[in-house]
Amino acid sequence: MTHIRPACPADLPAITAIYGHHVATGRASFEISPPPLEEMQRRHAALVAAGMPYLVAEVDGVVLGYAYAGAYRPRIAYRDTVENSIYVAADSAGKGLGRLLLAALIEACTAIGLRQMIAVVGDSANVASVKLHEAAGFRQVGVLRSVGRKHGEWLDSVLLQRALGEGDTTPPRAEPG
Numbered sequence: 001m002t003h004i005r006p007a008c009p010a011d012l013p014a015i016t017a018i019y020g021h022h023v024a025t026g027r028a029s030f031e032i033s034p035p036p037l038e039e040m041q042r043r044h045a046a047l048v049a050a051g052m053p054y055l056v057a058e059v060d061g062v063v064l065g066y067a068y069a070g071a072y073r074p075r076i077a078y079r080d081t082v083e084n085s086i087y088v089a090a091d092s093a094g095k096g097l098g099r100l101l102l103a104a105l106i107e108a109c110t111a112i113g114l115r116q117m118i119a120v121v122g123d124s125a126n127v128a129s130v131k132l133h134e135a136a137g138f139r140q141v142g143v144l145r146s147v148g149r150k151h152g153e154w155l156d157s158v159l160l161q162r163a164l165g166e167g168d169t170t171p172p173r174a175e176p177g
Contacts, residue, residue: 001059002057002058002059002096002097002100003057003058003059004055004056004057004058004100004101004104005055005056005058006053006054006055006056007044007054007055007056007063007066007068009041009044011056011063011066012037012040012041012044013037014056014062014063015040015044015056015063015066015087016034016035016036016037016040018063018064018065018066018087018088018089019034019035019040019066019087020034020035021034021089021090022087022090023035025090027122027123027125027126027150027151027153027155028087028121028122028123028126028129029122030122030148030150030155030157032150044068047068047069047070050070050071051112052068052069052070052071052082053068053069053105053108053109053112054066054067054068054069055067055068055101055104055105055108057088057097057100057101059092064088064089064092064097065086065087065088065089065092065097065098065101066086066087066101067084067085067086067087067098067101067102067104067105068084068085068105069082069083069084069085069105069108069109069114069117070082070083070085071083072116072118076176079176080113080114080115080116080172081114081115081116081117081118082109082114082116082117082118083117083118083119083120084102084105084117084118084119086098086101086102086105086129086132088101093128094128098129098132099132099135099136102132102133102136103136105117106136106137106162106164109164110164110165113165114164114165115163115164115165115166115167115168115172116161116162116163116164116167116168117138117161117162117164118159118160118161119133119138119158119159119160119161119162120157120158120159121133121157121158121159121160122148122155122157123155123156123158124143124155124156124158126158130158130160133160133162134160136162137162138160138161138162139160139161139162140158140159140160141159141160141161142158142159143156143157143158143159144156144157144159
């Protein structure tokens with residue numbers, strides 16, 4: 001049985017290994033070198049400190065995937081919009097973990113009052129990720145052609161967007177400051 005829960009520091013070695021595999025062998029992440037554990041710890045701590053959800057999918061006590069939301073852009077006007085990231089262990093792909101993680105991430109972001117979620121899918125050939133997002137209610141809003149170069153190839157970024165909760169159907173929260 002799969003258990004989706006908030007990630008904790010003890011999960012970071014498994015998260016680092018999952019992500020490292022995707023960085024080294026895949027085209028979903030535009031990072032070239034897998035970040036070390038210390039960098040992944042820093043990233044996790046920053047997201048948690050910002051109040052963002054960071055989840056893991058655990059099966060029989062083993063972390064097989066993770067997902068998190070982070071600020072879409074740093075400027076304050078984007079404060080209600082997040083970008084998601086989802087990675088699943090290579091030997092667990094296609095088993096529904098990504099779907100479970102994305103659903104839980106959408107729920108967690110909605111619960112804290114966020115209004116829009118953006119998926120930036122690395123590589124337009126990453127059909128599985130595009131379909132995963134579309135099945136969760138995202139719609140494709142654009143493709144940035146040949147904006148990344150990795151493994152000797154030019155890569156696209158596919159942009160998908162989904163409203164959270166009331167989306168833009170109600171007035172925004174008060175302006176800060």
